[in-house]
Amino acid sequence: MxxxxxxxxxxxxxxxxxxxxxxxxxxxxxxxxxxxxxxxxxxxxxxxxxxxxxxxxxxxxxxxxxxxxxxxxxxxxxxxxSAVKRHGNCRTRKSVIIRPQRFDEKCDLTPSEWEKLLRPLLYNSVLEEIYVVACTSIDSTAAKEQIYATVGELLGTSRSLKFLFLEMGGMSAANVAQLSRGLETNPQSALEALIIIGRPQLGTISWLGKTIHNAPKLRHLWLKRVGALDEAAVKEWSEALGRSSSLVKLTLEGLEVKGVSKLLTNAYSEGSSRSKEAVQELELIDMDDTPGGWKQFFNFLSPNSTITALGFIDCSFLNPDDVFRNLLDAVSNFDLAEVNLSESLGHRVQSWSLRADRRYESCGFQVYHHLKQGPRWMVTKTESVFGNELSLNGDSVRAERAERCAIVRRPPASEVV
Structure with a gap:
């Protein structure tokens, strides 16, 4: 050895x-x-x-x-x-978590030790995922700079890395700049997903936008609890989103719905830089707001025909009476392929979905049942979601108990045998 x-x-x-x-x-x-x-x-x-x-x-x-x-x-x-045991051999692992110790400065590794520990990453041809845990516990500026310098160098050379998780705690604009410049030198980067966790420090969002721009194959951006979406933040994040022409899926977690609506409007409405290249999949996680806030969100959706898949996860304050009908209207008004909800109606239901079949004209909905096959979204008690009857576009449908079900567009009468 x-x-x-x-x-x-x-x-x-x-x-x-x-x-x-x-x-x-x-x-x-x-x-x-x-x-x-x-x-x-x-x-x-x-x-x-x-x-x-x-x-x-x-x-x-x-x-x-x-x-x-x-x-x-x-x-x-x-x-x-623990640093040595936890990181494993950085040359042969597919997933690496860079986790500075949460002790005082004298207990953590020195910059040279971090460099030796992480240097094998640069020779790793199978690495697919790297998670940089918040460096708020590191008081040594030199140690932090060494960590981000190594990760930036990795981004500049790796052709296998697909997922990058960044906790923003302790990450300065200069640190993010190191990552962005690394990606800029790597046109062969395979980075597909960037997950940003926590509120960025002042001046870092613009560099995150450059990072997004410098990832030619980036398809999924996940913003998790990145702070309040006030006017300034909306402007910066919308500009960041506008710098990618490859982004397909956007996940937003732990944010206010009103702020999300403003962000999406600024980034993807008609006349914006990405109005013709907007995301196709939108996923909202742990969102809370008033019915008015949700209405504003659905108002954004109505004219936006680029979104084909819409997901809600753990949005416990979704009100079936106010929001469910808006969801149905959204499916009816534009070419939305699928709406998925998971843990979003409290105790009423665990998970369910609306599915729209584009072959059918918009002339109401029907409930159909599956046994072993069918959608992967489970409904425990269908009638607890819809009630005994629900009128949709003038047609009355009865929702019965089923293990698996979905709602699809009813075929035109000419297609009914």
Missing amino acids: GISEDYDVAEADIFSEFERWEGTGCTETETEELTEQLHLGLRSLLEIDAAALMDCRSYDDFFEKPIFCPPEASPRTRARF
């Missing part, structure tokens, strides 16, 4: 101490001595030449058997061991 004999000896001594600690326990003085040995052993591991790390399938290959850090060990020792 390329590990020096001196390190092998030191490693064996550490294991011997572990066995003694687990078997008999240690005094406070002995624990301090053991902690220091663990500290020195791990430091040796992190200072090994990068080529040696790349020869291993896992960082666990450095150890002959599983090891555990004693609870009496210092926070820094626990941090350093």
Whole structure:
């Protein structure tokens, strides 16, 4: 594995101490001595030449058997061991989470140690997903810069990375700029999904927009609890959305519906830069608002014929009386292929869907049933959603109990046999 004999000896001594600690326990003085040995052993591991790390399938290959850090060990020792064990071998893993320790600065890895730990990422040809956890716990500016510099370099070289999760806590505009510039140098980037979590700091949204623009294959953007969508935020985010010509799906989570309506209107209404290239799939998660707020949202939908799939997840304040009919109107008024709801009507129903068949003219709806086949959206009690009868476009339909069902456009009379 390329590990020096001196390190092998030191490693064996550490294991011997572990066995003694687990078997008999240690005094406070002995624990301090053991902690220091663990500290020195791990430091040796992190200072090994990068080529040696790349020869291993896992960082666990450095150890002959599983090891555990004693609870009496210092926070820094626990941090350093968990960093190595958690990240695994960054050259051969398909998914990597970069998670700085939530201790004070002296307990985290140094910039050079982060560089050695993450450097194998640049030689990883199978990496598909990377998650950068919020770096709010890192007080060292140099350490943060090293992490984002390495990720930015990765974005500039990787042809396999498809999913990038960014927690915005602690991420400055300069950090985001490093990521954007990395993507800019990689026309072969395979990045398909960008998930942004948390409120961005001042000045970072414009760089996020450039990041979106520099990802030529980006199809899915997920904005999760990115803060209030006031006038300034709406302007910045709509400009960011407008910088992508490849975006197909937009997921918005934990935002106010009114702000979402303004954002979508600014980004995709007639006359905007993306009015002809708007997203086709829109997914809303954990949205709360008044009926008036939802009405404003559906007013945006009505003239927007580009959206073919609309999803609601955990929107518990959707009122069936006020919103359900608006959903039906949305399906009727334009070419919407599917509307999915999951955990969005409280206890009334777990999940259901509206499906529109484009072959049929808009002349009402009918309920039909499936046994083993059919839509994957389950309705536990159909009548609790629709009531015994519901009038749609002048036609009355009866909703009966069914395990699986959907609502589709009723075929014209000429097609009914």
